[in-house]
Amino acid sequence: MGRKTTARRPGSPPTGSRPARQLVTAASVAYVANCLWGTAVAVRLIRTKKLRVVHHGLFVVTATLTGVAATTPVWTRDRTALFLLPALVPLAVVPRTNPRSGAHWRVAVAAAPSYLGAVLARRRSER
Numbered sequence: 001m002g003r004k005t006t007a008r009r010p011g012s013p014p015t016g017s018r019p020a021r022q023l024v025t026a027a028s029v030a031y032v033a034n035c036l037w038g039t040a041v042a043v044r045l046i047r048t049k050k051l052r053v054v055h056h057g058l059f060v061v062t063a064t065l066t067g068v069a070a071t072t073p074v075w076t077r078d079r080t081a082l083f084l085l086p087a088l089v090p091l092a093v094v095p096r097t098n099p100r101s102g103a104h105w106r107v108a109v110a111a112a113p114s115y116l117g118a119v120l121a122r123r124r125s126e127r
Contacts, residue, residue, distance in 0.1 A: 017076035023069035024081050024122045028115045030065050031087075034058040035108065042105065063091045069118075080121040087114035 037055050040046040048055065070084040090111040097104040 017072065017078040020069070020072035020076045020078035020081055021122050023065060023072055024084065024118045027062065027065035027069045027084060028119050030058065030062040031111065031115050034062045035112075038105065038108065059095070066091060080118055083118035083121055084114055087111040 034055065037046070037058055041048050041055065066084050066087055069081045070088060072081040073079050090107050094104060094107045097107050
């Protein structure tokens with residue numbers, strides 16, 4: 001009636017799915033890269049007159065990887081990607097906010113706790 005636990009042998013692979021862990025990592029790296037690029041543009045460290053497509057491309061990669069990673073609990077036993085589900089809301093809203101307003105970066109940063117939670121949960125499941 002209690003919770004069923006399985007012991008891991010030393011040297012055996014961690015529980016959870018390797019593709020799920022890799023997708024969580026890839027989505028998190030894409031998110032950080034997108035935030036860094038957007039910040040560099042906002043503080044005028046990078047001029048994007050002709051490179052605007054980079055930020056848009058990074059956003060598409062981030063949203064796609066996050067969406068795919070969030071589905072991994074459906075096809076694996078790894079539940080760490082469930083932390084990414086709340087990040088889908090800011091990712092859906094941020095393209096509809098004015099990039100020159102403070103709302104754009106605030107909405108984008110609202111996804112950060114989800115990515116951090118997923119990475120920390122992934123690292124914990126590896127132990």
